[in-house]
Amino acid sequence: MKRRILLASAALGLGLVMAGGAFAQDKLKACWIYVGPIGDGGWTFQHDQGRLAVEAAYGDKVETAYQESVPEGADAERVLTQMALSGCKIIFTTSFGYMDATNNVAAKFPDVKFEHATGFMRATPNVSTYNARFYEGRAVMGTIAGLMTKSNKIGYIGSFPIPEVIQGINASFIHARKVNPDVSISVVWAYSWFDPAKEADAAKALIEQGVDVILQHTDSTAPMAEAAKTPGVIGFGQASDMSEYAPSPRVSAIIDNWGPYYVERVGALMDGSYAQSDTWAGIGAGVVGIGAITDAIPAEVKAAAEAVAASIADGSYHPFTGPLMKQDGSAWLADGERADDGTLAGMNFFVEGITGEIPK
Amino acid sequence: MDLSAINPAVLVASLMVAAVPIVLAAIGELVVEKAGVLNLGVEGMMIMGAICGFVAAVATGSPVLGFVGGAVGGAALSLIFAVLTQYLLANQVATGLALTLFGLGVSALIGQGYNGIKPPSIGDLPLGPLADIPVLGTILFRHDWVVYLSIAVIAAVWAVLKYSRAGLVLRAVGENHDAAHALGYKVVRIRVLAILFGGAMAGLGGAYVSLIRVPQWTDGITAGAGWIALAIVVFASWRPWRVLIGAYLFGGITVLQLNLQAAGARIPVEYLSMSPYLITILVLVIMSSGRGRASAQAPAALGQNFHASR
Numbered sequence: 001m002k003r004r005i006l007l008a009s010a011a012l013g014l015g016l017v018m019a020g021g022a023f024a025q026d027k028l029k030a031c032w033i034y035v036g037p038i039g040d041g042g043w044t045f046q047h048d049q050g051r052l053a054v055e056a057a058y059g060d061k062v063e064t065a066y067q068e069s070v071p072e073g074a075d076a077e078r079v080l081t082q083m084a085l086s087g088c089k090i091i092f093t094t095s096f097g098y099m100d101a102t103n104n105v106a107a108k109f110p111d112v113k114f115e116h117a118t119g120f121m122r123a124t125p126n127v128s129t130y131n132a133r134f135y136e137g138r139a140v141m142g143t144i145a146g147l148m149t150k151s152n153k154i155g156y157i158g159s160f161p162i163p164e165v166i167q168g169i170n171a172s173f174i175h176a177r178k179v180n181p182d183v184s185i186s187v188v189w190a191y192s193w194f195d196p197a198k199e200a201d202a203a204k205a206l207i208e209q210g211v212d213v214i215l216q217h218t219d220s221t222a223p224m225a226e227a228a229k230t231p232g233v234i235g236f237g238q239a240s241d242m243s244e245y246a247p248s249p250r251v252s253a254i255i256d257n258w259g260p261y262y263v264e265r266v267g268a269l270m271d272g273s274y275a276q277s278d279t280w281a282g283i284g285a286g287v288v289g290i291g292a293i294t295d296a297i298p299a300e301v302k303a304a305a306e307a308v309a310a311s312i313a314d315g316s317y318h319p320f321t322g323p324l325m326k327q328d329g330s331a332w333l334a335d336g337e338r339a340d341d342g343t344l345a346g347m348n349f350f351v352e353g354i355t356g357e358i359p360k
Numbered sequence: 361m362d363l364s365a366i367n368p369a370v371l372v373a374s375l376m377v378a379a380v381p382i383v384l385a386a387i388g389e390l391v392v393e394k395a396g397v398l399n400l401g402v403e404g405m406m407i408m409g410a411i412c413g414f415v416a417a418v419a420t421g422s423p424v425l426g427f428v429g430g431a432v433g434g435a436a437l438s439l440i441f442a443v444l445t446q447y448l449l450a451n452q453v454a455t456g457l458a459l460t461l462f463g464l465g466v467s468a469l470i471g472q473g474y475n476g477i478k479p480p481s482i483g484d485l486p487l488g489p490l491a492d493i494p495v496l497g498t499i500l501f502r503h504d505w506v507v508y509l510s511i512a513v514i515a516a517v518w519a520v521l522k523y524s525r526a527g528l529v530l531r532a533v534g535e536n537h538d539a540a541h542a543l544g545y546k547v548v549r550i551r552v553l554a555i556l557f558g559g560a561m562a563g564l565g566g567a568y569v570s571l572i573r574v575p576q577w578t579d580g581i582t583a584g585a586g587w588i589a590l591a592i593v594v595f596a597s598w599r600p601w602r603v604l605i606g607a608y609l610f611g612g613i614t615v616l617q618l619n620l621q622a623a624g625a626r627i628p629v630e631y632l633s634m635s636p637y638l639i640t641i642l643v644l645v646i647m648s649s650g651r652g653r654a655s656a657q658a659p660a661a662l663g664q665n666f667h668a669s670r
Contacts, residue, residue, distance in 0.1 A: 037475040037476075037578070037579075038475070039473065039474070039475025039476040039477070040475060040476055041475075041476035045476070069579065155622065186622045186623070186624065188618065188621050188622050189621070189629050191629070191633075194578070195578070196574045196576040196578050196581065197569065197573070197574050197578075197581055197583055198583075200573065200574045200575075200576075201378075201614075201615075201618055202618060202621075202622075204374060204618070205615070205618035205619045205621065205622045206622050208366075208367065208370045208371070208374060208619060208622075209366070209619065209622045209623060211622070220476070220576065220578070221476060221478075221576065222574055222575075222576050225478065225574070225575055225576065228481075244478060355624050356624045357626065359628060359629050359630075
């Protein structure tokens with residue numbers, strides 16, 4: 001009994017000290033939780049660039065903290081709880097798999113704002129979601145892939161079979177086939193966002209099957225390193241520019257630019273205009289950038305890709321415009337019809353022409 | 361599914377590459393176990409080799425020095441095991457397991473700041489016209505030098521164990537350390553040297569993963585290859601050439617499952633991913649039951665500590 005009281009008072013004392021520490025500072029503390037290491041050269045690196053942009057924008061009015069390589073699952077919940085307890089006022093959770101953890105912890109800390117990247121669940125008023133329309137970038141990559149492939153086989157290294165990745169596969173395939181009716185796509189699932197060994201093996205298997213254009217939806221540069229071993233194979237930077245593999249195999253890239261969003265949200269929290277939101281922006285808003293297209297590809301291919309990017313940016317074209325059929329042959333979009341965001345956010349089917357199944 | 365897209369020659373070539381880390385680690389462990397020491401820390405030594413090799417290669421710009429660094433890193437970690445088990449007489453199983461956990465942690469620590477860096481690349485060994493032989497050229501003559509080194513090490517270990525006096529002494533120590541001691545052989549010294557050799561080989565295998573196979577550094581990059589190496593030593597019933605067969609079998613299934621996936625096989629991905637491990641377990645069960653007597657071929661003094669006063 002005595003020991004319990006002792007423990008309880010110790011915990012209370014610790015809690016008071018920490019709470020006191022939080023009250024004592026008038027700086028806003030913004031925190032990030034990353035799924036990979038900052039040095040991944042891809043996804044997490046770009047989120048960290050966004051964090052640095054917040055520091056640069058607000059200087060000593062803001063304090064930032066981060067935790068890298070946090071596994072999706074129970075560990076994420078522990079880290080988030082710890083962050084909330086340590087005085088973070090706004091926490092950005094930067095992977096789809098943090099969805100449950102984010103909403104669970106958010107329910108316990110109503111005064112802390114949570115921002116979940118690429119998710120769709122906002123269980124409590126203090127959870128916002130933000131995402132980028134990566135599929136717009138994929139449409140541009142798909143165009144290049146369709147024009148550049150000589151074997152008419154393109155490969156896609158998928159991470160998890162979730163809507164965001166399926167959008168990417170569909171957008172790549174639709175636009176590759178638009179410029180090259182003979183093209184086919186092979187998909188390999190890595191079941192990881194960041195596992196260089198697995199990604200390299202997957203790229204190797206694809207190349208051995210005759211694939212000569214590799215699109216990756218995983219975060220490391222390993223597929224690019226694998227592609228570099230075989231002349232004539234090209235790939236695209238994912239999430240970050242990955243320019244160390246330019247001009248070939250990396251011929252272009254989809255770049256995530258989170259900085260402006262982070263600066264805006266942290267700023268809104270400071271001046272009191274913060275409100276729950278669901279943001280989904282693309283090439284037009286600058287959240288999705290297209291990395292410089294290198295000289296390794298011909299000028300007319302480059303021009304075609306840039307035309308697609310420009311038409312998406314100004315809104316005159318939507319990557320999912322009918323007529324489009326689902327894989328099973330049933331109708332999806334009529335001629336000229338554009339996909340609505342609800343369908344895209346929950347996309348769980350391949351479009352017509354893709355072989356292979358989405359793992360359940 | 362389009363199985364015709366899978367080219368057997370390319371498949372064999374890449375299974376040889378996929379098996380190299382396991383071949384190296386397993387042949388090292390075979391020597392250690394032949395000397396009567398059970399070192400379960402292969403995974404830890406491999407990952408130490410992976411990071412030390414990576415750091416050395418990045419720092420010097422030379423892949424060869426990278427492999428030297430990997431071997432030194434693996435051997436350094438195994439030295440801890442040697443001191444604990446040979447001089448302080450610690451339990452080998454517990455020490456080996458601790459070594460794996462320790463290696464994983466230390467490698468993650470050393471690896472801070474090395475994520476996403478590109479190591480210097482190592483070219484294929486130029487074998488000139490040999491590489492242009494159809495099929496055979498693809499399978500045998502288009503690899504980097506470490507692939508050939510791994511086969512050479514197998515041959516060397518086999519020859520030394522079978523034909524040389526040193527091999528005979530090593531085996532004597534592993535079969536009956538008291539008798540070997542009575543004959544005047546330095547049991548502890550021989551075992552320490554065997555452990556260091558095992559550590560260096562595991563380190564080389566690890567360095568192959570981080571320098572050639574992936575080539576990148578990330579925490580836990582060896583992903584259980586060390587445990588497979590341990591299983592393969594048993595699978596091979598402590599015979600060098602069988603180590604090669606076992607490792608190629610495992611490497612082959614690993615490569616095949618990815619190729620099947622890329623070819624669009626209608627088998628759930630989860631089954632394909634677990635297949636290499638499943639088949640390793642199956643083969644081990646078959647080997648250790650019935651007339652194979654695989655377990656009977658284990659060195660008699662395996663896992664027993666030696667103290668001269670006893």
